[in-house]
Amino acid sequence: MRHKNKFVLLASLLAVAGGVGSNVALADQSTDAIAKYREMIADGNPSELFAAQGEDLWKTKRGPKNASLEKCDLGLGAGVVKGASAKLPRFFKDTGKVQDLEIRLMTCMETLQGIDPKTVVNEQFLKGEREKMAALVAYIVTESNGDKINIDMKPAEMKKMYELGKMAFFYRSGPMDFACSTCHGDTDKRIRLQDLPDLRSHKGAAAGWGSWPAYRVSNGQFWTMQHRLNDCYRQQRTAEPIYGSDVTIALSVYLAATAKGGTVLTPGLKR
Amino acid sequence: MKKFSIIATLLVASSGAFAADEALYSEFKDMIDRSFKTTGIAAKHRMYQLDFQKECSSEKPLSAKALKAIEADQLKTIRYPADGKYSSGNWKEGEKIALSGRGLTWTDKTPYDNGGGCYNCHQMSHKELAYGTIGPSLADWGKIRGSGADNVKYTWGKIYNAKAFNGCSNMPRNGDSDILTEQQIKHLMAYLLEPESPVNKK
Numbered sequence: 001m002r003h004k005n006k007f008v009l010l011a012s013l014l015a016v017a018g019g020v021g022s023n024v025a026l027a028d029q030s031t032d033a034i035a036k037y038r039e040m041i042a043d044g045n046p047s048e049l050f051a052a053q054g055e056d057l058w059k060t061k062r063g064p065k066n067a068s069l070e071k072c073d074l075g076l077g078a079g080v081v082k083g084a085s086a087k088l089p090r091f092f093k094d095t096g097k098v099q100d101l102e103i104r105l106m107t108c109m110e111t112l113q114g115i116d117p118k119t120v121v122n123e124q125f126l127k128g129e130r131e132k133m134a135a136l137v138a139y140i141v142t143e144s145n146g147d148k149i150n151i152d153m154k155p156a157e158m159k160k161m162y163e164l165g166k167m168a169f170f171y172r173s174g175p176m177d178f179a180c181s182t183c184h185g186d187t188d189k190r191i192r193l194q195d196l197p198d199l200r201s202h203k204g205a206a207a208g209w210g211s212w213p214a215y216r217v218s219n220g221q222f223w224t225m226q227h228r229l230n231d232c233y234r235q236q237r238t239a240e241p242i243y244g245s246d247v248t249i250a251l252s253v254y255l256a257a258t259a260k261g262g263t264v265l266t267p268g269l270k271r
Numbered sequence: 272m273k274k275f276s277i278i279a280t281l282l283v284a285s286s287g288a289f290a291a292d293e294a295l296y297s298e299f300k301d302m303i304d305r306s307f308k309t310t311g312i313a314a315k316h317r318m319y320q321l322d323f324q325k326e327c328s329s330e331k332p333l334s335a336k337a338l339k340a341i342e343a344d345q346l347k348t349i350r351y352p353a354d355g356k357y358s359s360g361n362w363k364e365g366e367k368i369a370l371s372g373r374g375l376t377w378t379d380k381t382p383y384d385n386g387g388g389c390y391n392c393h394q395m396s397h398k399e400l401a402y403g404t405i406g407p408s409l410a411d412w413g414k415i416r417g418s419g420a421d422n423v424k425y426t427w428g429k430i431y432n433a434k435a436f437n438g439c440s441n442m443p444r445n446g447d448s449d450i451l452t453e454q455q456i457k458h459l460m461a462y463l464l465e466p467e468s469p470v471n472k473k
Contacts, residue, residue: 176375182405191405239316240308247306
């Protein structure tokens, strides 16, 4: 009960900060992102609830094979969660593919638990297996909070994904002729009152990539990076990107490589 | 002899790079093709580019010459109001259209009935503070630019197809791309040009 009250209070405080604060932020662009983040989570980050669920799920035996995910290799060896998401996406030899956190989790769910990836891919955000995915993600990214963004760009497959992601970033199409670069290709721009990071630059990418996945105070939802990208494509008025499709991985590699060296502040807290 | 072989090597090297670019681009197109699906009104063919969209997708700005060619093409798409009445709209309706950013996403039910989303990118009314900054401020547009025939025609054309005046503009082609109707553009004209509109009156 106590916990719940605190939670509601925090949410309303943040809602106020999000509304009025946007104006304040305009006047004070130089506010240090990290200091701000620490201040925001000083009283607890609502993502903790999702992360706790995710940790449970990680350890729960599920699926046709009745196994947990505790042997899942997120890139640092079987079962290692700490620091793993700061180094994703990465090239995995066992699948021969570049994978982000969500795709990698689908691989583990399939191989360890026997859960068909389609049950995630064909689901809607915040529902069923995707809701479980979001909880798992919340748990895993919490364990990289404060680390440096450090993806391994040495494999040729990563270099190629970077080039493809960059092309996707500038790819204009659809009825509004938008690309990612329309909204994220310049410094100090905003849409209505929402600040838009310049994702071409190290600073902007570090702030933008490094603070997702995130808890969204405006709707009380936890969004994964796949969800974030999906909603940006919606605003871009393109067709819908398929969950975990290569374009989403390529863009993630482009963003994470541009952000490399920046600080991971996940789960982020957003409007 | 030596000079010749250097040139030959350069040629081979650059055509090699060209072939690599071509191969990467064809991989890119395949990736786009398999990564998207039709959802609701947002059909998959939205991923296939118009010629000028492709030209405007490079990281580097286009040459002045290439931009001029796009602009000349896009200028031909503009349809001026059939009845010649540019400003027969109502600025209050125009304000609603300018404020509304809805339309054409896969969560919208119909491809019609869209907003202009102007406030996503422009300051307009003196009273509305929630404006974006991707485009320039249009506050006092009518007051500063006047309602002479030239500016009236330009304003219409810019709203109808922004690419006619800046080939790779970030601004959508509201008329050419069927985002807004002729009537909606008339309302926006009133909003931007009439002295009584809060765009021009403090």
